[in-house]
Amino acid sequence: MSEPVAVTGLGVVSPHGDDPQAMFAALMRGDSALRPIFPELPKPAAAATAEFDVARWFTKLQLAGVDRVSQLAVAAADLAMRDAGAAGADLDPERVGVYAGCGMGGAAALEAAYRSSNVAGGRVPPLTIPAFMPNAPAAHVAMRQRVLGPVLTYSVACASSAVAIAEAAAAVQRGDIDLAIAGGSEALIVPGVVLAWQAMQTLAAFEPGAATRAVKPFASARNGFALGEGAAFLVLESAARARRRGARVHAQLAGWGLGSDATHLTKPDAPGQARALRAALRRADLAPRDVGYCNAHGTATRIGDVVERDALAQVWGDDLESLRVSSTKALHGHLLGAAGALEAVITVLALQRSELPPNISGGEVDPACAMNLVLEPGTPAPRLFAAISNSFAFGGSNAVLLFTRA
Amino acid sequence: MSSLPELQQIIQDKFGIDPAELTPEASLREKGFDSLALVECLFAIEDHFKISMRDEDSNIDTLGQLAAAVDEIRAQQPVPKTA
Numbered sequence: 483m484s485e486p487v488a489v490t491g492l493g494v495v496s497p498h499g500d501d502p503q504a505m506f507a508a509l510m511r512g513d514s515a516l517r518p519i520f521p522e523l524p525k526p527a528a529a530a531t532a533e534f535d536v537a538r539w540f541t542k543l544q545l546a547g548v549d550r551v552s553q554l555a556v557a558a559a560d561l562a563m564r565d566a567g568a569a570g571a572d573l574d575p576e577r578v579g580v581y582a583g584c585g586m587g588g589a590a591a592l593e594a595a596y597r598s599s600n601v602a603g604g605r606v607p608p609l610t611i612p613a614f615m616p617n618a619p620a621a622h623v624a625m626r627q628r629v630l631g632p633v634l635t636y637s638v639a640c641a642s643s644a645v646a647i648a649e650a651a652a653a654v655q656r657g658d659i660d661l662a663i664a665g666g667s668e669a670l671i672v673p674g675v676v677l678a679w680q681a682m683q684t685l686a687a688f689e690p691g692a693a694t695r696a697v698k699p700f701a702s703a704r705n706g707f708a709l710g711e712g713a714a715f716l717v718l719e720s721a722a723r724a725r726r727r728g729a730r731v732h733a734q735l736a737g738w739g740l741g742s743d744a745t746h747l748t749k750p751d752a753p754g755q756a757r758a759l760r761a762a763l764r765r766a767d768l769a770p771r772d773v774g775y776c777n778a779h780g781t782a783t784r785i786g787d788v789v790e791r792d793a794l795a796q797v798w799g800d801d802l803e804s805l806r807v808s809s810t811k812a813l814h815g816h817l818l819g820a821a822g823a824l825e826a827v828i829t830v831l832a833l834q835r836s837e838l839p840p841n842i843s844g845g846e847v848d849p850a851c852a853m854n855l856v857l858e859p860g861t862p863a864p865r866l867f868a869a870i871s872n873s874f875a876f877g878g879s880n881a882v883l884l885f886t887r888a
Numbered sequence: 889m890s891s892l893p894e895l896q897q898i899i900q901d902k903f904g905i906d907p908a909e910l911t912p913e914a915s916l917r918e919k920g921f922d923s924l925a926l927v928e929c930l931f932a933i934e935d936h937f938k939i940s941m942r943d944e945d946s947n948i949d950t951l952g953q954l955a956a957a958v959d960e961i962r963a964q965q966p967v968p969k970t971a
Contacts, residue, residue, distance in 0.1 A: 541903075541904060541920070542902065542903045542904035542905075543903040543904065543905065543919075543920045543921065543925055544920075546903075546922075546924045546925035546927075546928040546929075547924045547925075547928065605931070605934075605935070607928070607931065608927045608928065608931050609924055609927060609928055612924065
């Protein structure tokens with residue numbers, strides 16, 4: 483087992499605000515950030531948007547060609563670096579990297595371009611391309627933090643930012659870099675994108691007035707997810723470096739597993755997910771029973787939840803009951819390219835605070851998804867030592883991050 | 889005809905720069921405009937005055953030069969009055 487990687491900074495701009503501890507407290511209460519959006523659309527839709535005061539991070543002049551997806555990334559990465567207290571004179575900018583996940587890039591910029599080109603006399607804004615390109619968030623983070631090492635973007639659908647964090651941890655562990663700013667951002671709550679997801683029959687339908695509880699992971703009545711937006715970044719350093727500079731360590735990133743189903747573009751595959759779970763355990767040199775909590779991918783689709791449960795059952799076997807599981811997507815929505823990073827932060831905070839955020843689904847658990855779900859808000863976990871966060875993507879890429887108590 | 893006051897207004901609305909800060913002699917680059925911000929600025933000016941800026945106008949560095957260029961183009965391209 484190699485030396486674990488220390489998580490020394492957390493930063494979020496989330497549907498539950500930009501203070502990680504307050505966000506976690508809201509999740510512990512079971513507060514849902516889902517709200518109805520775009521009443522003009524033919525089918526009702528709900529989403530979790532992130533309240534964000536852009537003026538805290540950008541002057542109007544700095545905003546030329548900067549899509550919301552990059553704005554959120556710059557803010558969350560800056561908050562993570564401040565939390566880490568890492569931007570000191572001993573930091574060699576060439577030995578710092580940015581590893582950012584993003585599923586779609588600047589969706590608002592692209593939608594605005596399409597709309598303007600469809601009206602008479604409309605003109606496409608000249609900075610549509612730099613605003614839209616999916617690696618813009620990473621580049622803006624690098625410019626803001628003056629990062630001169632690798633600045634990389636991982637676009638792996640719903641696993642994007644979990645993959646980015648795993649790749650960053652590997653680079654830190656190899657000694658390629660001293661410090662990584664790793665996470666992701668997504669901002670695609672625009673009508674065109676919502677319509678596209680609705681067309682795929684993946685978004686939860688709900689009765690009027692029931693938007694906040696539309697998403698029901700692992701429940702019999704589940705019928706899909708709601709989109710969320712936001713950004714989350716972690717600062718990763720070698721444990722030795724963190725010790726040397728006396729940094730507060732939130733948790734250790736002890737293992738990660740990356741793998742592929744190679745079976746189907748959109749249909750998840752339990753054996754593929756199980757391989758990623760085993761790889762993470764192997765790297766951390768832990769047995770399934772050592773892991774007390776799983777922040778599930780749990781998108782509340784008919785097939786996805788059962789497949790994830792089966793994958794966990796394959797790996798945990800007789801110890802499945804010892805694993806507490808919750809999907810927090812019922813509360814913050816599915817942040818797609820930023821989901822892995824946001825849920826990694828939540829998992830780190832669960833370890834740090836010895837508390838488990840609930841799986842709010844407001845109905846009977848599907849017998850096919852039978853697990854030891856965290857059904858009650860405010861659940862303590864005094865003996866929690868290790869926890870995992872699952873991210874399983876369209877395209878068949880699977881990522882599992884395994885954190886241990888600091 | 890000078891487009892200067894309208895340009896100052898556009899720049900204030902779009903980029904939040906007070907007209908008092910942006911004198912006709914001041915360098916836009918020194919005030920923080922990079923090439924991308926300048927491109928957006930020219931686009932907004934084109935939209936506002938319903939004109940087409942020329943390629944060489946992207947080299948403009950002061951508000952005074954910008955106003956002169958816009959004045960010249962407006963004089964050559966009589967267009968319906970803007971609101």
